[in-house]
Amino acid sequence: MTMEEFYKSIKGKTIAFCGLGGSNVPLAKTFSQKGAIVTGRDRRSYEKLGDTATELEKAGVRLILGDDYLNDLHEEIIFRTPGIRFHLPELETARKNGQIVTSEMEVFFDVCPCPIFGITGSDGKTTTTSILAEILKKSGKTVHVGGNIGTPLLPKVETIKPNDVVVAELSSFQLISMRRSPMVGIVTNITPNHLDMHKDMNEYINAKKNIILHQNAFGRAVLNLDNEISASFAPKVRGQLLYFSRKQKVEHGCWLNKNEQIIFSDGGKDTVILDTKDIRIPGSHNIENYMAAICASFGFVSPDDVTTVAKTFPGVAHRAEFVRELNGVRWYNDSIATTPSRTIKGMLSIFSEKLILIAGGYDKKIPFEPLGQPICDHVKTLVLLGNTAPKIETAVKAAAGYKDGAPKILHVSTLQEAVDLCNKEAHSGDVVALSPACASYDMFPNFVIRGNTFKEMVMAL
Known part of the structure; x- marks a missing residue:
C-alpha cells in the first residue's frame, strides 16, 4: 500500500x-x-x-x-x-x-517504499543506529533515521524514495505489536529492562524477537553471539544470519583478531574492515556497536567508508559525553545509561582510574545485583539519588569486593545537590560521571532532559 x-x-x-x-x-x-x-x-x-x-x-x-x-x-x-x-x-x-x-511504526512498515534497517537491544541501540546511519550516508545513500531515536518516520514517508534507506531504532514497546520485520534486523543484546511495563521478561524478549521473526528468506539478521538471549534467536532466522563477537571467531559475521582488528568472515573468506584503534568513541561496548553496524551494512558500503566514520564520529549526546574539565576534574554525561548493564559496559569500563559516580533514579523493577561488584571495582565515591538509591546501596554492600567506606556512599535528594557534592569531593585528576543505571521518570520526563540539565549544572560551576 x-x-x-x-x-x-x-x-x-x-x-x-x-x-x-x-x-x-x-x-x-x-x-x-x-x-x-x-x-x-x-x-x-x-x-x-x-x-x-x-x-x-x-x-x-x-x-x-x-x-x-x-x-x-x-x-x-x-x-x-x-x-x-x-x-x-x-x-x-x-x-x-x-x-x-x-501504531505509527506498524503503519510505516506497511507503506515505506524503501529498504529498512532496524536496530533493537537493551543497550547500544541508539549508538549503533547512529553509526550505521553515518556509514550508509558516507557510502552516498540518502538515509532517513527515526523510530525510538526520536524522529517519527510516518509523517515524512511521502518524501522517502525507493532508492533511499531507512535506519530505525526500535524499542520493545514498538516491536511488541509488529507483524513485519525490517530487511536487516540487528539485536545488540538483551538484558532485563522495562519490567515495570512488560508483563514479564518473557514478554520483553518476545517483543524484541519481532525484529527478525517476520523476515523473509531475503532478510538479514544480525545477532550478538556473546549475549545468550540474542544468540538464542538464531533458530528463528529465515534469511541470512550474521553474528558478531568480541570473544570468539565466527564463520559468518564480525570478530576481533589478535591485532584488535574487526574481521568480517563469509565462510572461508576473511576481510579486515576496521582497526579498533581508529574508533574515536571510547569503550569496548562501542567496538560491539561497530561490529553490529558492519554486519548490517556489509555489501552495501566499503571498508574505507567504515574507517572514515570511525575516525570522525564523535558519538551521540548523553552517551559517555564529555562535558568539561574544571580544575583538573573531567565531567561526563552518560544519562542514556538507564540500566545497570549500560552503566557497567559504559562508564565503568572506560577509565583506568576510579570514578566519582552519580547513580539512581526511577525503578523499572530490574535487578541491581550485577552492578554491585563493578561499582566496587571502578568507583571511589558513589553519590546516590532517586527511588532506587537504597537498592543500589544494598547491591554494592552485598558485593564480594565491598569494604566499609570503599566505595564511599553518599545520598542526595536532587541532581543539583549531587553535582554540588561531587564538585566538593573531586580533586584534580578525578573523573565525575552521571551514569544513573536507571530511568529518569521520578525526576525528569526523559534521559535527554536529565542529561541536558546535568550539563547546564556542570557548566554553571
Whole structure:
C-alpha cells in the first residue's frame, strides 16, 4: 500500500491517538488534514499539554484529556503511543470489538517504499543506529533515521524514495505489536529492562524477537553471539544470519583478531574492515556497536567508508559525553545509561582510574545485583539519588569486593545537590560521571532532559 492509498482509506474514518507524545502529535495533525475525524487522548491536562493542545485544536483535533482519557474508546482506528501498555484492558476490549489498534511504526512498515534497517537491544541501540546511519550516508545513500531515536518516520514517508534507506531504532514497546520485520534486523543484546511495563521478561524478549521473526528468506539478521538471549534467536532466522563477537571467531559475521582488528568472515573468506584503534568513541561496548553496524551494512558500503566514520564520529549526546574539565576534574554525561548493564559496559569500563559516580533514579523493577561488584571495582565515591538509591546501596554492600567506606556512599535528594557534592569531593585528576543505571521518570520526563540539565549544572560551576 502506498501512503496516498492509505490516506484515501482513512478519509471520513474516526481515529483516536492515545498518548500525545512525539510520534502521535504530527500524525494527528496530518490525518485531520487528510479528512479523518481525529481525537487526541492523553492523561495530561490541557494546561500540562500547553502549546501541543492548542496546535492540535487548531488542526481540527478533538481532545479528551485527564485520568478518564481512555473511557468510551469507540473510534474505528486507534493509534497507541509506544509508552502505553499493549495489553491495557481498554485496548484489549477494542480489539475484541473489531476496532483496529495499531501504531505509527506498524503503519510505516506497511507503506515505506524503501529498504529498512532496524536496530533493537537493551543497550547500544541508539549508538549503533547512529553509526550505521553515518556509514550508509558516507557510502552516498540518502538515509532517513527515526523510530525510538526520536524522529517519527510516518509523517515524512511521502518524501522517502525507493532508492533511499531507512535506519530505525526500535524499542520493545514498538516491536511488541509488529507483524513485519525490517530487511536487516540487528539485536545488540538483551538484558532485563522495562519490567515495570512488560508483563514479564518473557514478554520483553518476545517483543524484541519481532525484529527478525517476520523476515523473509531475503532478510538479514544480525545477532550478538556473546549475549545468550540474542544468540538464542538464531533458530528463528529465515534469511541470512550474521553474528558478531568480541570473544570468539565466527564463520559468518564480525570478530576481533589478535591485532584488535574487526574481521568480517563469509565462510572461508576473511576481510579486515576496521582497526579498533581508529574508533574515536571510547569503550569496548562501542567496538560491539561497530561490529553490529558492519554486519548490517556489509555489501552495501566499503571498508574505507567504515574507517572514515570511525575516525570522525564523535558519538551521540548523553552517551559517555564529555562535558568539561574544571580544575583538573573531567565531567561526563552518560544519562542514556538507564540500566545497570549500560552503566557497567559504559562508564565503568572506560577509565583506568576510579570514578566519582552519580547513580539512581526511577525503578523499572530490574535487578541491581550485577552492578554491585563493578561499582566496587571502578568507583571511589558513589553519590546516590532517586527511588532506587537504597537498592543500589544494598547491591554494592552485598558485593564480594565491598569494604566499609570503599566505595564511599553518599545520598542526595536532587541532581543539583549531587553535582554540588561531587564538585566538593573531586580533586584534580578525578573523573565525575552521571551514569544513573536507571530511568529518569521520578525526576525528569526523559534521559535527554536529565542529561541536558546535568550539563547546564556542570557548566554553571
